[in-house]
Amino acid sequence: MTASAAPIDIAVSLMREGRFGDAEAVMQREVRAATVRHGHGSAAWASAQCDLGNILLNCDQLDRAIECYRQATSVPAHDRKEHLTYRLNLGLALRMAGRLEEAEAELRRGAEERRVFYGREHAGYAFGLEPLADVLLQRGNVSEARTVIEEAVRNLWQNGHDHVAAALAVRAEVVHAAGAGEPLFHGVEQLPGDAVARLADAVLLRRDLADPAAHRAVVATLAAVLQTRLGPDHPATLNVLANLANAGRDLGDQSGRVEAIRQVLASHDRQGRAEDALSAELGLALAYGDTGEEKAALRTYEAAYGRAQRIGRPELISQVLRNWGLALNEAGQPAAAERCLADAVTQAQRGADFEILGRAGVALGIFLQHQSRLPEAAKALQDALAALAPVHPDAIAGRGHLGAVQEGRTCGCGDTPRVVAEAFREFVVRRLPQDLLERFDVTIADGDFKIDVHLRREPTQDELERLHGVVQSALAEFRHRLKGQ
The missing domain is CATH 1.25.40.10 (Tetratricopeptide repeat domain)
Structure with a gap:
C-alpha cells in the first residue's frame, strides 16, 4: 500500500499541467486544514503559508506570494532553519516583483540572521549573500555587490558546495557591470565538468532577472568558455547556444541568432540526432524569415521537409x-x-x-x-x-x-481579444457560487484584462477572498498559457 501524496506534491503536479487554479485550491485547503488542526500562527500554519506562497510564485502571482511569505515570517521561530527559509523566500519574491528596496532590507536582515545562526564560514551563510549581491547589482551598487558576491563564492568554493555555480553566475554579471575588462568566469578552469555544466544552467536561469543586453553578453562569453572547456557537442554548450539564439531574437541581433542556430544544427548532424537537427533547422528557417532572407528561409524549409520525411x-x-x-x-x-x-x-x-x-x-x-x-x-x-x-x-x-x-x-x-475575454469570463464564473454574480464583464485594453464585477448580493468575507483568488488565478493561467508556456 503506497502512502498518499503530500498536498504540495499534488499542487506542483497540477501546476506543471498548467492547472494553476486547481494547484492553488489544493494549497488553500491545506492552509485551512493547518489552521483547524494546529491554529493560526502555528508552525504548521506557517509552513502551509510558505508552500502556498511557492505555488503562487510559480503561477506569476507575486504580490499574493509575498503576502504568504510575510505571514510565514510573522510566526515566532519554532524551527530557526525554516524561519530563515521563509525570510529568504520573501526577499527573493520581492526581488522578482521589482520591489528592490524592500528586497534589499529583507535580504540584509536574512543574511545577518544566517551569519549569527550558521557562522561566517558555513555555506548556509553564503546562501543569503548570493541573492543580496544580486539585488545590490540591480540597484546599481556594483562595488558592494562585488564585495558580497566574492565572499559568497569564496565560502561556497571552500565548502565544495554545488551552489557555487549560482554564485559564479551572479559574479559574472557583477564583473560585467564593473566594465573593467576582467574575465567573467575566472577560475572556471578549476571546476570539474559537471560543475561547469551546473554553472551554465545557473547563468541561463538568470535570464528573467538580469538586464537583457548584459545577460546576452554574459551568455555569449559563456558559450565560448564551454566550447573550449566541454566541447562544441556537450549538452550544456548546445543549451547555451540555443539560449543565445533566443536572446538574439529578442534583442534584434538576427545575425548572431542565425550563427548560434547553425552551430547547434552542425552539432546535431555530427551526432546523428535527426529529430534535434530537424528542430534546429526549423528554427534556422524562422530566423532567416525574420531577417527578411525569404529565399534562404524557403530553401531551409524544403531541406527540413526532406529531413522529416527521412525520419518518417x-x-x-x-x-x-x-x-x-x-x-x-x-x-x-x-x-x-x-x-x-x-x-x-x-x-x-x-x-x-x-x-x-x-x-x-x-x-x-x-x-x-x-x-x-x-x-x-x-x-x-x-x-x-x-x-x-x-x-x-x-x-x-x-x-x-x-x-x-x-x-x-x-x-x-x-477578434482574438474578444475570444480571450470570453474564455476568461467563463473560467471565473464557473468557479464561483452561482447566486453571487449579477454580471462579470471582461475586456482587453492596453494589452491587459479589464474586469467589471457586479454582485447580486452582499458577499461574505470568504466569498470576497474567493472572488479575488479566482480572478488572480485566471490572470495567471491565461497570461501563462497565452504566452505558449
Missing part, C-alpha cells in the same frame, strides 16, 4: 509542412502554401498528437478564410478546435476566425 514520423512532417506553408503564403505563393497546409492536416491525421492536428487545421482554416472560401474554412476550423485545449493560443485564434466566418467575414484577425 507524421507529426514531424505535419509540423514542417505547416510552417513551410505559412512561409510560402507570406512569400506570395498561395497555391504552394495551400498544398503544404492541406498536407500538414493529412499528415497530422496519421499521427497521434492532437495539438499538432489542431494547429495544422487552424492554419489551414485561416488560410482558406483569407482566400474567401468560407464554407471550407468553417469545416477546417471546427475540426481543428475539437482537437485543441480551449485556452491554447491557436485555439483562441481559431475561435475568433470561426466566429468571423459564421458572420460571413473573410478575416477574424482582430
Whole structure:
C-alpha cells in the first residue's frame, strides 16, 4: 500500500499541467486544514503559508506570494532553519516583483540572521549573500555587490558546495557591470565538468532577472568558455547556444541568432540526432524569415521537409509542412502554401498528437478564410478546435476566425481579444457560487484584462477572498498559457 501524496506534491503536479487554479485550491485547503488542526500562527500554519506562497510564485502571482511569505515570517521561530527559509523566500519574491528596496532590507536582515545562526564560514551563510549581491547589482551598487558576491563564492568554493555555480553566475554579471575588462568566469578552469555544466544552467536561469543586453553578453562569453572547456557537442554548450539564439531574437541581433542556430544544427548532424537537427533547422528557417532572407528561409524549409520525411514520423512532417506553408503564403505563393497546409492536416491525421492536428487545421482554416472560401474554412476550423485545449493560443485564434466566418467575414484577425475575454469570463464564473454574480464583464485594453464585477448580493468575507483568488488565478493561467508556456 503506497502512502498518499503530500498536498504540495499534488499542487506542483497540477501546476506543471498548467492547472494553476486547481494547484492553488489544493494549497488553500491545506492552509485551512493547518489552521483547524494546529491554529493560526502555528508552525504548521506557517509552513502551509510558505508552500502556498511557492505555488503562487510559480503561477506569476507575486504580490499574493509575498503576502504568504510575510505571514510565514510573522510566526515566532519554532524551527530557526525554516524561519530563515521563509525570510529568504520573501526577499527573493520581492526581488522578482521589482520591489528592490524592500528586497534589499529583507535580504540584509536574512543574511545577518544566517551569519549569527550558521557562522561566517558555513555555506548556509553564503546562501543569503548570493541573492543580496544580486539585488545590490540591480540597484546599481556594483562595488558592494562585488564585495558580497566574492565572499559568497569564496565560502561556497571552500565548502565544495554545488551552489557555487549560482554564485559564479551572479559574479559574472557583477564583473560585467564593473566594465573593467576582467574575465567573467575566472577560475572556471578549476571546476570539474559537471560543475561547469551546473554553472551554465545557473547563468541561463538568470535570464528573467538580469538586464537583457548584459545577460546576452554574459551568455555569449559563456558559450565560448564551454566550447573550449566541454566541447562544441556537450549538452550544456548546445543549451547555451540555443539560449543565445533566443536572446538574439529578442534583442534584434538576427545575425548572431542565425550563427548560434547553425552551430547547434552542425552539432546535431555530427551526432546523428535527426529529430534535434530537424528542430534546429526549423528554427534556422524562422530566423532567416525574420531577417527578411525569404529565399534562404524557403530553401531551409524544403531541406527540413526532406529531413522529416527521412525520419518518417507524421507529426514531424505535419509540423514542417505547416510552417513551410505559412512561409510560402507570406512569400506570395498561395497555391504552394495551400498544398503544404492541406498536407500538414493529412499528415497530422496519421499521427497521434492532437495539438499538432489542431494547429495544422487552424492554419489551414485561416488560410482558406483569407482566400474567401468560407464554407471550407468553417469545416477546417471546427475540426481543428475539437482537437485543441480551449485556452491554447491557436485555439483562441481559431475561435475568433470561426466566429468571423459564421458572420460571413473573410478575416477574424482582430477578434482574438474578444475570444480571450470570453474564455476568461467563463473560467471565473464557473468557479464561483452561482447566486453571487449579477454580471462579470471582461475586456482587453492596453494589452491587459479589464474586469467589471457586479454582485447580486452582499458577499461574505470568504466569498470576497474567493472572488479575488479566482480572478488572480485566471490572470495567471491565461497570461501563462497565452504566452505558449
